[in-house]
Amino acid sequence: xxxxxxxxxxxxxxxxxxxxAGVYELVKNGHxxxxxxxxxxxxxxxxxxxxxxxxxxxxDIETVYDxxxxxxxxxxxxxxxxxxxxxxxxxxxxxxxASSTELTRAxxxxxxxxxxxxxxxxEDGTLPLLTPMSEVAGxxxxxxGAKYLEKPIKGRGVLLGGVPGVPPGKVLVLGAGVVxxxxxxxxxxxxxxxxILDINMKRLRHVNDIMPSHVVTEYSSEYNIKRHIKNHDLIxxxxxxxxxKAPKLITRxxxxxxxxxxxxxxxxxxxxxxxxxxxxxxHENPTYIIDDIVHYCVANMPGAVPYTSTLALTNxxxxxxxxxxxxxxxxxxxKNNDLAKGLNxxxxxIVYDEIKEFFEDKV
Numbered sequence: 001x002x003x004x005x006x007x008x009x010x011x012x013x014x015x016x017x018x019x020x021a022g023v024y025e026l027v028k029n030g031h032x033x034x035x036x037x038x039x040x041x042x043x044x045x046x047x048x049x050x051x052x053x054x055x056x057x058x059x060d061i062e063t064v065y066d067x068x069x070x071x072x073x074x075x076x077x078x079x080x081x082x083x084x085x086x087x088x089x090x091x092x093x094x095x096x097x098a099s100s101t102e103l104t105r106a107x108x109x110x111x112x113x114x115x116x117x118x119x120x121x122x123e124d125g126t127l128p129l130l131t132p133m134s135e136v137a138g139x140x141x142x143x144x145g146a147k148y149l150e151k152p153i154k155g156r157g158v159l160l161g162g163v164p165g166v167p168p169g170k171v172l173v174l175g176a177g178v179v180x181x182x183x184x185x186x187x188x189x190x191x192x193x194x195x196i197l198d199i200n201m202k203r204l205r206h207v208n209d210i211m212p213s214h215v216v217t218e219y220s221s222e223y224n225i226k227r228h229i230k231n232h233d234l235i236x237x238x239x240x241x242x243x244x245k246a247p248k249l250i251t252r253x254x255x256x257x258x259x260x261x262x263x264x265x266x267x268x269x270x271x272x273x274x275x276x277x278x279x280x281x282x283h284e285n286p287t288y289i290i291d292d293i294v295h296y297c298v299a300n301m302p303g304a305v306p307y308t309s310t311l312a313l314t315n316x317x318x319x320x321x322x323x324x325x326x327x328x329x330x331x332x333x334x335k336n337n338d339l340a341k342g343l344n345x346x347x348x349x350i351v352y353d354e355i356k357e358f359f360e361d362k363v
Contacts, residue, residue, distance in 0.1 A: 001031050001032075001069050001070060001324075001325040001326075001328070002031070002032045002034065002067055002068050002069045002070070003026060003031055003032065003033045003034070003068055003069070003070050003071075003072060003321075003325060004033075004034045004036075004064040004065060004067060004068025004070070004071045004072070005017050005018055005023070005033060005034065005035045005036065005039055005050075005055075005064065005071075005072055006036045006039060006061045006064045006065065006071065006073060006081075007036045007037075007038060007039040007061060008039075008042075008073065008074055008075055008303075009061070009078060009080065009081070010075045010078055010300060010303075011282040011283065011284055011300075012282060012283035012284055012300075012303055012304070013042075013074065013075055013300050013303040014042025014043060014303055014304075014306035015042070015043055015074040015075075015300075015302065015303055015306045015309050015310045015313065016039050016040040016042065016043045016045065016074065016306075016310055017039075017072035017073045017074055017092075017093070017314075017317075018033075018072055018314055018317075018318070018321070019040070019043070019045060019310060019311060019314045020040070020045055020049040020050050020052070020053050020055075021053075021314070021318075022314050022317075022318045022321065023035070023050055023053050023054065023055045024053035024054065025318060025322060026321070026322065026325055027053060027054035027055070029322060029325065029326060031325050032056065033050075033054070033055045033056065034055070034056050034058050034063070034064050034067045034068055035047070035050045035055045035056070035057055035058070035064075036057075036058055036059075036060065036061055036063075036064045037057050037058065037059055037060075040310075042306050043306040043307055043309075043310040044306075044307045061081070061084065062084060065081070065084035065085065065086070065089075066084075066086075068089065069089065069090065070089070070090040070091075070092060070324060070325065070329075071085075071089065071090070071091045071092065071093070072092050072093070072317070072321055073091070073092070073093035073094075074093060074094065074303075074310075074313065075093065075094055075300055075303075076093060076094060076095045076096060076100070076103055077091065077093075077103070077106075077107075079102070079106075082106040082110065085107075085110040085112050086110070086112065087110065087111040087112065087347070088111065088112065088113065088347065089110075089112045089113070090112070090113045090115065090324060090329050091107075091112050091113065091114050091115070092115045092117070092317075092320070092321065092324065092342075093116070093117060094116065094117045094118055094133075094270070095107075095114060095116040095117075095118070095344055096116075096118060096270040096271055097116070097243075097344055097345070097352075097355050097359075098243065098244050098245040098271055098272060098354075098355060098358050099245070099269075099270055099271055099272045099280075101359070101362055104345070104350070104355070104359055107345045108345055108348050108349070108350070109348070111347045111348045112345075112347070113329055113343070113345075113346050113347065114343075114344045114345040114346070115324070115329065115339070115342040115343055115344070116243075116342050116344045116352075117129035117130060117317065117342070118130045118242075118243070118270075119242060119243045119341055119342050119344060119352060120320065120338055120339060120341055120342035121242070121338055121341040121342075122338050123337075123338070127242070128316050128338070129313075129316050129317055129320070129342075130178075130240075131178050131316070132309075132312035132313055132315065132316055133302045133309065133312070133313060134177070134178035134179045134182070134238075134240075134267075135178055135179075135182050135312070136301070136302040136305060136308065136309050136312065137179055137182075137267045137301045137302055138178060138179035138180065138181065138182025138183040138185075138186070138236075138238060138267065139182045139183070139185075139186045140301050140302070140304065140305065141179070141183045141186075141236045141238070141265045141267050141301070142160075142171070142183050142186035142187045142190065142234075142236070143186070144265060144286070144296055144298075144301075145160075145171075145234040145236065145263050145265045145296065146160045146190065146234070148263045148287060148294050148296055149169065149233060149234060149261070149263050151261075153287070153294070154261060154289055154292075154294055155261045155263055155294055156233055156259060156260070156261030156262060156263075157261065158233045158261075160187065160190045160191070160192040160233070160234070161190045161191030161192060162191060162192075167193075168190075168191050168192045168193050168214075169192045169193070169233040169234065170192065170193045170194075170195070170231060170232040170233050170234075171183075171184075171187040171192045171193070171194045171195070171232065171233070171234045171235075171236065172194075172195050172196075172197070172228050172229065172232035172234070172235045172236070173187070173194060173195070173196040173197070173236045173238060174197055174198075174220065174225070174235070174236065174237050174238060174239055174249055174250075174274060175196075175197070175198055175220075175237070175238035175239040175240065175268075175274075176196050176197075176198035176200065176203040176204055176206070176207050176217070177198075177203065177238060177239075177240055178238075179236075179238030179240070179267045179268075180196055180198070180236070180238040181207065183236045183238060183267075184196050184207065184211060184215050185211070187215075187234075188211060188212055188214060188215050191214075192214075192234075193214050193216075194211075194214065194215040194216070195215075195216050195217075195218060195228055195232065196215060196216070196217050196218075197217075197218050197219070197220035197224060197225065197228075198217075198219075198220050199219065199220050201219070204217040204218075204219070220249075222249075225249055225250065225254075226254060226257065229250065229254060229257055229258050229262075230257050230258065230259070231259075232262070233259075233262060233263070234262070234263050234264075234265070235250070235262065235263070235264045235265070236265050236267065237249065237250070237264065237265065237266040237267055237268050237273065237274040237275055237278075238267045238268065238274075239268050239274045240268065240271065241271065241354070242354065243344070243352050243353075243354035243355050244271070244354040244355070244357075244358055245271055245272040245358060246268040246271040246272050246273055246274040247274060248273075248274060248275065248276045249274045249275070250264070250274070250275045250276065250277075251276045252276045252277050252290075252291075255277065255290060255291040255293045256291055258291075258293055260292035260293075261292065261293075261294065262293050262294070263293075263294045263296065264293060264294065264295050264296070265296045265297075266278045266295070266296070266297045267301065269281075269297045269298070269299050270299055270300075273297060275295070275297075277290050277293075277295060278295065278297050279295075279297060280297055280298075280299040281295075281296070281297045281298050281299070282298060282299070283298055283300075283303065283304055286298050320332075320336075320339055320342075323335075323336060323339060324339075
């Protein structure tokens with residue numbers, strides 16, 4: 001199979017779909033890999049690294065899309081890429097269709113085969129291709145939140161860990177999934193007081209079992225959320241609905257209940273966000289302020305740490321890339337139910353139920 005590796009062009013997206021080790025495995029299996037020049041530079045991999053393992057370096061993104069039967073990416077295609085996508089071409093990447101009608105319509109019109117990392121699902125219900133980026137984003141949420149709590153950038157002026165004689169900052173985490181667990185771990189490590197909310201008691205019991213005593217759990221309800229936002233310094237939104245839009249757990253009117261300078265980090269922004277006031281931002285302009293509340297809603301948070309993120313992502317995507325390349329998407333999906341769940345749009349038709357339901361009468 002002919003596999004294309006384009007350079008990511010979303011704002012400050014420095015990750016790349018495959019590292020040279022992944023290209024090596026594909027070439028070893030008899031496939032041709034076309035890498036756009038400088039595609040891996042942001043992650044620390046130069047063209048010579050790819051060429052040394054058998055990749056063919058091509059000059060531009062148009063050539064990659066023209067030659068490839070399958071495109072392996074990190075982020076969803078953006079508008080300038082839409083015309084490059086060909087009928088029957090397999091696009092394997094993060095899509096997050098629920099957050100963009102424009103993208104969904106464009107992929108339907110392209111009649112390509114869209115396989116989304118974020119809906120590939122193991123037998124136990126875990127999302128193996130989303131997990132490593134959720135781990136990165138959960139940890140980064142605290143790192144970024146701690147920075148934006150500083151007064152010069154309009155935060156409350158709180159040091160999360162406190163100092164002797166001064167109480168630590170308070171972190172509220174919405175969702176006890178991968179993002180929430182990693183955020184709680186990082187915040188606890190800094191010495192902050194952490195409250196984590198979820199509606200899944202099994203997850204809350206797990207948090208209780210593994211976290212120190214200054215991480216407390218509560219059942220998530222509108223009442224509890226309203227109560228906690230009044231006295232927490234940093235709020236992390238880490239709620240996930242597989243393939244669907246995230247629920248709005250904090251509404252615009254709730255902002256008035258918070259203390260000025262409170263920071264909200266919405267890790268669910270790729271799925272539409274779990275704050276009503278969420279709008280996607282970039283690493284170039286990561287924050288905005290509404291009612292004196294600092295919002296950090298960068299849609300590709302792991303792109304800021306591309307070396308770590310690219311290695312972590314390729315660790316889990318490569319086995320699936322090899323299956324798709326060796327067998328073709330139809331046979332690979334027929335033999336692997338987890339990969340079949342990654343099928344979102346196939347040749348003009350939405351085939352993933354949650355996305356189909358969400359976009360009924362919209363596209």
